[in-house]
Amino acid sequence: MPQQRRPNQLFRNLHAKVAAIPMILTATIVFVGGTLWTVLYSFTSSGLLPRLNFVGLAQYERLWSTRRWLVSVENLAIFGVGKMVFALVIGFVLAALLDQKIRFENTFRTILLYPFALSFIVTGLVWQWILNPDFGVQSVVRGLGWESFSFDPLYNPDIVIYGILIAALWQTTGLVMCLMLAGLRGIDEDIWKAARVDGIPMWKTYLFIVIPMMRPVLITALVIIATAIVKVYDLVVAQTSGGPGIASEVPAKYVYDMMFSSQNLGQGFAASTMMLLSVLIVVIPWAYLEFGGRKRHG
Amino acid sequence: MADVAALNTAGVAADAVSKDLAGPRGARPRRAISRRNVFLYGTLFVISVYYLLPLYVMIVTSLKGMPEIRLGNVFSPPMEITFEPWVKAWAEACTGLNCDGLSRGFWNSVQITVPSVILSIAIASLNGYALANWRFKGADVFFTILIFGAFIPYQVMLYPMVIILREIGLYGSLSGLVLVHTIFGMPILTLLFRNYFTSLPEELFKAARVDGAGFWGIYFKIMLPMSLPIFVVALIIQITGIWNDFLFGVVYTRPESYPMTVQLNNIVNSVQGVKEYNVNMAATLLTGLVPLIVYFASGKLFVRGIAAGAVKG
Amino acid sequence: MSVSIKELTLSFGDVEVLKRLDLEIERGEFLVLLGSSGCGKSTLLNCIAGLLDITDGQIFINGRNVTWEQPKDRGIGMVFQSYALYPQMTVEGNLSFGLKNARVPKDEIARRIARAAEILHMGPLLKRKPAQLSGGQRQRVAIGRALVRDVDVFLFDEPLSNLDAKLRAELRVEIKRLHQQLENTTMIYVTHDQIEAMTLADRIAIMRAGSIQQLAEPHTIYNRPVNKYVAGFIGSPSINLIDGTIEMNGVPSFVAGRTRIGIERYAFSGNGPKPGGATFGIRPEHIFLGRAAAEEPFTAEVDVEVIEPMGADTLVWSKLDGHELRFRVDGQVPIRTGERVPIGFDPARASIFDAETEMRL
Numbered sequence A: 001m002p003q004q005r006r007p008n009q010l011f012r013n014l015h016a017k018v019a020a021i022p023m024i025l026t027a028t029i030v031f032v033g034g035t036l037w038t039v040l041y042s043f044t045s046s047g048l049l050p051r052l053n054f055v056g057l058a059q060y061e062r063l064w065s066t067r068r069w070l071v072s073v074e075n076l077a078i079f080g081v082g083k084m085v086f087a088l089v090i091g092f093v094l095a096a097l098l099d100q101k102i103r104f105e106n107t108f109r110t111i112l113l114y115p116f117a118l119s120f121i122v123t124g125l126v127w128q129w130i131l132n133p134d135f136g137v138q139s140v141v142r143g144l145g146w147e148s149f150s151f152d153p154l155y156n157p158d159i160v161i162y163g164i165l166i167a168a169l170w171q172t173t174g175l176v177m178c179l180m181l182a183g184l185r186g187i188d189e190d191i192w193k194a195a196r197v198d199g200i201p202m203w204k205t206y207l208f209i210v211i212p213m214m215r216p217v218l219i220t221a222l223v224i225i226a227t228a229i230v231k232v233y234d235l236v237v238a239q240t241s242g243g244p245g246i247a248s249e250v251p252a253k254y255v256y257d258m259m260f261s262s263q264n265l266g267q268g269f270a271a272s273t274m275m276l277l278s279v280l281i282v283v284i285p286w287a288y289l290e291f292g293g294r295k296r297h298g
Numbered sequence B: 001m002a003d004v005a006a007l008n009t010a011g012v013a014a015d016a017v018s019k020d021l022a023g024p025r026g027a028r029p030r031r032a033i034s035r036r037n038v039f040l041y042g043t044l045f046v047i048s049v050y051y052l053l054p055l056y057v058m059i060v061t062s063l064k065g066m067p068e069i070r071l072g073n074v075f076s077p078p079m080e081i082t083f084e085p086w087v088k089a090w091a092e093a094c095t096g097l098n099c100d101g102l103s104r105g106f107w108n109s110v111q112i113t114v115p116s117v118i119l120s121i122a123i124a125s126l127n128g129y130a131l132a133n134w135r136f137k138g139a140d141v142f143f144t145i146l147i148f149g150a151f152i153p154y155q156v157m158l159y160p161m162v163i164i165l166r167e168i169g170l171y172g173s174l175s176g177l178v179l180v181h182t183i184f185g186m187p188i189l190t191l192l193f194r195n196y197f198t199s200l201p202e203e204l205f206k207a208a209r210v211d212g213a214g215f216w217g218i219y220f221k222i223m224l225p226m227s228l229p230i231f232v233v234a235l236i237i238q239i240t241g242i243w244n245d246f247l248f249g250v251v252y253t254r255p256e257s258y259p260m261t262v263q264l265n266n267i268v269n270s271v272q273g274v275k276e277y278n279v280n281m282a283a284t285l286l287t288g289l290v291p292l293i294v295y296f297a298s299g300k301l302f303v304r305g306i307a308a309g310a311v312k313g
Numbered sequence C: 001m002s003v004s005i006k007e008l009t010l011s012f013g014d015v016e017v018l019k020r021l022d023l024e025i026e027r028g029e030f031l032v033l034l035g036s037s038g039c040g041k042s043t044l045l046n047c048i049a050g051l052l053d054i055t056d057g058q059i060f061i062n063g064r065n066v067t068w069e070q071p072k073d074r075g076i077g078m079v080f081q082s083y084a085l086y087p088q089m090t091v092e093g094n095l096s097f098g099l100k101n102a103r104v105p106k107d108e109i110a111r112r113i114a115r116a117a118e119i120l121h122m123g124p125l126l127k128r129k130p131a132q133l134s135g136g137q138r139q140r141v142a143i144g145r146a147l148v149r150d151v152d153v154f155l156f157d158e159p160l161s162n163l164d165a166k167l168r169a170e171l172r173v174e175i176k177r178l179h180q181q182l183e184n185t186t187m188i189y190v191t192h193d194q195i196e197a198m199t200l201a202d203r204i205a206i207m208r209a210g211s212i213q214q215l216a217e218p219h220t221i222y223n224r225p226v227n228k229y230v231a232g233f234i235g236s237p238s239i240n241l242i243d244g245t246i247e248m249n250g251v252p253s254f255v256a257g258r259t260r261i262g263i264e265r266y267a268f269s270g271n272g273p274k275p276g277g278a279t280f281g282i283r284p285e286h287i288f289l290g291r292a293a294a295e296e297p298f299t300a301e302v303d304v305e306v307i308e309p310m311g312a313d314t315l316v317w318s319k320l321d322g323h324e325l326r327f328r329v330d331g332q333v334p335i336r337t338g339e340r341v342p343i344g345f346d347p348a349r350a351s352i353f354d355a356e357t358e359m360r361l
């Protein structure tokens, strides 16, 4: 029996491996390599150019004693909590309304979702205009006779972050609604029938039966909203440029400004590492719950 | 009724039957204007008005002259419609650097978006196909990293990417930005395609292998023709995503090749000169036009795409 | 030998799905791989086709070692449960795809397609897309796709499982006819349906948990199952199994409680009967009722508990000294729940298994 040559393991599936080269390079060089590089250089005193002279945690100490960073973090916290709570609640209520077998469902959904197609720049600019105190909402209400009415979030450092929140919610809730609607549609029709036969009121069915059943969708929505919160940047740039003063600064903007205008790379690296950390705090438990507990098959 | 029945004992039985017959029968009466409906549609109407308001404001403002804007408020409809602001926004509006309007940004965005969309979808669909059907050792490791990459804030990889682009001589060029979009679009698109190809029957793939088709043969002759819907979804995600990008545009291109979003921001938020709100809104609307057209044209497919694309945040 | 498999092992990670499996298949044979779902039938078929890389062992087709060869080079055609027709191609496209990949000349392709269309009666379907075909037609096309490859070995992976009962019976006959028509064509056919297996096979291989339990003609499998598992797996309603012991005072007999069955005419394999624990198996269709029972070597009375009339015959669930006993009687025989009726059977037709090893005695 003539012995064949065994196909070399390295060349098995060769075409698949060749086709996957871009993915392999992206995963290793950009994602892993880039992340490690940034974390490493966050411990250096890099200024205009990256340099490997280590200074320990000095960049982080400086970061956490910079007022602008502290304001950024505080803004992100307010913005984050607000966006998370309101996006989930409003998104769910809208989905529940649309799920009532209504007519024109497609029309309503199209209207609620279109802002999501727009960029944050466009969103920020149009809300900047609507919230303009001289021509926008404030002037309209005053024009109706309520002369002392005051609503100028973009010019008031105390509430400017809420002005941004309004725009962000307008842009995102349609998406959350769509996710929730898909979740609602995924629930067995018989659950509703059973609840009706048992005479359970609608709101109770939602609260105690449907929402717990929507756990996977809720978690997906939560993760999506959370990662978007941390990345918020363009919206602020367009709507307020971080102003008035530094009242609406956010971490992502801090990173950009440090890296590309202040020539203070070390600060940028330290700040972005902090952002990474905050995302990992959300994503790792989620990934563990989603994929860790049970082994995947197939 | 009992009195009537008492007159004739024989009628009692018949009466009992007719009493049953008199009860509810047939379809339950339904009123179109019930309290529930008024509340439901009323709420939805009010909410819709709120969501449409910014679009309305953009449109009416862009059609007014500056004097009219100074007199009225953002919501009042234009008394005299003018297209002057649109022309100005397109061809004459000034950024800090030049005064040739948004047109330059528009064409830059086209030059960025078209190749980025094609390249990213081509690469990601191949990745997804390889991951779904030709699983090689270690493939899952790279895939897991890739998916984690979707969650890493871009800020972390911003500067390393600058270095990579500089090393290969693409920093500041449109090709560089195309590469960046291809890389950062990869996680979500790869996931999209992998899941789709996994959902196709495995026996089809096996049949094609028995028929002697190889990696590329199966991809082009079997998988591609079956995957049109998912390619359209990917197309929607990528066109809107790349067109709407701001961060990568600012970081990786030079001012003369800034994409439309960056140019728009520079026009509207430029500190010099008098604020021309009508021109600003015309410019804003112009920039939003491409994704809006994609959105309204794609309908249900957009909804299908967002669940996947949403991770981009 | 047409196909021969030597010490084939296949693992998915730590799980060994096929365990040192040997199988020799004659040229022109119709071999059915029969087993419950998840026992590794498809896996074995995929290994033969080259769609899975085996962990250890060798595979020969037509005397050629194909262990490391690509599916297309192995000289096999394959038919799948889900038909696996390429949805965007016409029937003709589906049939010619493999031939085009193999760079077969155009006129040769046309000739082969015409032949397949004639054999499978699908001439009018050639220009249609799979979506425009019925289930039966789709499976016919799938068979045609294997046919045009002009190969000696056909692999079928549960080809009829997606069809309704009537179509299944029709196509079963058609496959059998095809096998008779194509001389020297080996067919390996995977199914979990024992009717299909019994009707189609020259030989049946009963699989369980990745190994072959028995490989024999259908008749042998049915009448002389090699172990308790095979006995229970083949036959519907399934064989009656009674636990007891073999006693050897004078003549050998099987004893379970107060029941004593003489087994002196039972054909023991190997060294003959030995005393010890055993399981006695008798098929429901080998038990007779009433007058016919009296002529059988073993007779007894049983209590009827449940009757299931099925038209042609009636399945009776009864108790024999507390042991459950199912048997089949003609549908016309009057029988009622709660009755006590005489039954009888011939212990020579039974199967007796060792209580420990569960192997046939």
Ligand SMILES: Nc1ncnc2c1ncn2[C@@H]1O[C@H](COP(=O)(O)OP(=O)(O)O)[C@@H](O)[C@H]1O
Residues within 6 Å of the ligand: A298, C012, C015, C017, C035, C036, C037, C038, C039, C040, C041, C042, C043, C044
């Ligand atoms: N790709 C795979 N990875 C891991 N386990 C598998 C895979 N394919 C099949 N198995 C396992 O191998 C066993 C045999 O599967 P299969 O051959 O499909 O059974 P069947 O006899 O029903 O055709 C099953 O237990 C199945 O779970």
Ligand SMILES: [Mg+2]
Residues within 6 Å of the ligand: C041, C042, C043, C158
């Ligand atoms: Mg199977």
